[in-house]
Amino acid sequence: xxxxxxxxxxxxxxxxxxxxxxxxxxxxxxxxxxxxxxxxxxxxxxxxxxxxxxxxxxxxxxxxxxxxxxxxxxxxxxxxxxxxxxxxxxxxxxxxxxxxxxxxxxxxxxxxxxxxx
Numbered sequence: 067x068x069x070x071x072x073x074x075x076x077x078x079x080x081x082x083x084x085x086x087x088x089x090x091x092x093x094x095x096x097x098x099x100x101x102x103x104x105x106x107x108x109x110x111x112x113x114x115x116x117x118x119x120x121x122x123x124x125x126x127x128x129x130x131x132x133x134x135x136x137x138x139x140x141x142x143x144x145x146x147x148x149x150x151x152x153x154x155x156x157x158x159x160x161x162x163x164x165x166x167x168x169x170x171x172x173x174x175x176x177x178x179x180x181x182x183x
Contacts, residue, residue, distance in 0.1 A: 074098035
């Protein structure tokens, strides 16, 4: 099962754009602290997010729930790759009920996927 729950700080303002398919995409950069080590920056994309997905300010604490994807693309005559989190939800930590609901769905999915003993 490919599941990610990421908690960190938006390190820059979200960027939205329209894809050739007509879908809307919002890009986030989430910085995740690692006690005793350097923080890690994780790219997060949300396809067809709800209104207001770009309204989260840089510096806001967020939780992102989704899956990891590695995609390949050609640029400048070379093939490159990018690993990113594809979000089902990005929500400010201050919206505690929404965070609990999202994490609860992940836990339920993991329990459903676990082999029965």
